[in-house]
Amino acid sequence: MTAPVPADVISRLKAVLGPDGWSEDPDRIAPKLVEWRDRWVGTTPFLALPKSTADVAAVVGICFEAGQPITTQGGNTGLVGGQIPQGEVLLSTERLRTxxxxxxxxxxxxxxxxxxxxxxxxxxxxxxxxxxxxxxxxxxxxxxxxxxxxxxxxxxxxxxxxxxxxxxxxxxxxxxxxxxxxxxxxxxxxxxxxxxxxxxxxxxxxxxxxxxxxxxxVMASRAVAMIGVATPEAALELLTRAKDETGGAVEAFELMGRLGVEFALRNIPGTRDPLAAPHSWYVLAEFASGEPGSAEGAMARFLEAGLEAGLIGDAVVAQSDSQARALWEIRENQSPAQKPEGATWKHDVAVPVSQVPAFLAETNQAMEAFAPRARIAAFGHVGDGNIHYDVLRPNGGSDAEHVARRDAGSRIVHDIVARLGGSISAEHGLGSMKTAEGARYKSDVELAAQRAIRLALDPKRILNPRVLF
The missing domain is CATH 3.30.465.10 (Uridine Diphospho-n-acetylenolpyruvylglucosamine Reductase; domain 3)
Incomplete structure (x- = not known):
């Protein structure tokens, strides 16, 4: 928690923002103080609502002069807590919408x-x-x-x-x-x-x-398919074949474990099982091309070759935009579908694409030893090596006990990621959640360089002071 915001700073901010450019109303501020998973709850005495770049400059200038910390927030969709203030002035960009x-x-x-x-x-x-x-x-x-x-x-x-x-x-x-x-x-x-x-x-x-x-x-043709596979190794082989078949027209290549699909079926209304029988793993592939009919033709050839090679157990190709949307919603609801299942250790990690199967195998084995009966929901962008590796409490287990072991369990996951040449934050950032952990995996040279850059631009460390190095 930072020091209280001085009254004279708040008075100056009110003056430059005008009567509609700020709020101290707890009800107005409250939705901005909670991260959507409820892991972080913050506090702020003052919400700045600038409507122009000039307003932002005035707010930051006043705070810089006073050494007053600021947390900036956009849509509050971040997953690592960096947008949740802990006593700082909260600067929302919600009115910068032109x-x-x-x-x-x-x-x-x-x-x-x-x-x-x-x-x-x-x-x-x-x-x-x-x-x-x-x-x-x-x-x-x-x-x-x-x-x-x-x-x-x-x-x-x-x-x-x-x-x-x-x-x-x-x-x-x-x-x-x-x-x-x-x-x-x-x-x-x-x-x-x-x-x-x-x-x-x-x-x-x-x-x-x-x-x-x-x-x-805008692409002239697009094809979306859900594919059942037995192993991540099969998915990786299919990715290579997809690139070769399309000449680089693979828009997306997503991987999901069966458990995550079951969560979606159970907890997201309207979700249907994508294939006739369950599969251990699913690939959601999307091809797109500027040539009419090209993506559909490439998808058909790709699936036929994959079936012949024994890499594909079953597949379905969307026949309409609504069917494509339904397949994508299974993937996009992987995180929301976990919410009713209880406490979860979430990991947004990346490894070299070639190491995705090794990462999953080694980490699953480590989690089985560390947290027996914990449920693993792994999914993500296998095409770029970004896996969301989520460890849910056992069925009937205690949320509190699971949360108490989170840091130790995450350290095991992150150590494996580092050993495979990966990153402990692929796309969500470090935020409040991973800043201290992130420093553990960086060299002294890299940390010193990053700190020097920050010191040069923000010598008073007023912007998002709890985040990064």
């Missing part, structure tokens, strides 16, 4: 930080373009949030992380100055790429107020 420009010739869309991903998708579609960053939370996740956490999503295999999809940024630096880096250039070799420092910095090096986002053509 789409400033959509330019199809440049294939760029400029959106303010509070615009949701769904709104970006709709604005791009209006000019027959697409922004290929898809998240289960896209109805509430905001541009500023996905930039600050370098969000991944389901299309990373083809299009890369958020940092691959941003051309330029506008941000307020920790001293209150505005950096206008909203370039739309694909080439600019004129010094350090400051936007890449801010992307993934979790709000510690500046408050992102707007972003210039890359747009892409």
């Amino acid at each position: 789409i400033r420009e959509v330019e199809p010739y440049d294939d760029v869309l400029v959106a303010e930080a509070g615009v949701t991903l769904s709104q970006v998708h709709a604005a791009a579609a209006d000019v027959r373009r697409r922004f290929p960053l898809g998240l289960a939370s896209e109805g509430s996740a905001t541009v500023g949030g996905v930039v600050s956490t370098n969000a991944g999503g389901t299309q990373v295999l083809r299009y890369g992380m958020t940092r691959n999809l941003v051309l330029g940024l506008e941000a307020v630096l920790p001293n209150g100055e505005v950096w206008n880096g909203l370039k739309r250039l694909r080439k600019d070799n004129t010094g350090y790429d400051l936007k890449q420092l801010l992307i993934g910095a979790e709000g510690t090096l500046g408050v992102v107020t707007a972003a210039a986002l890359k747009l892409f053509p």
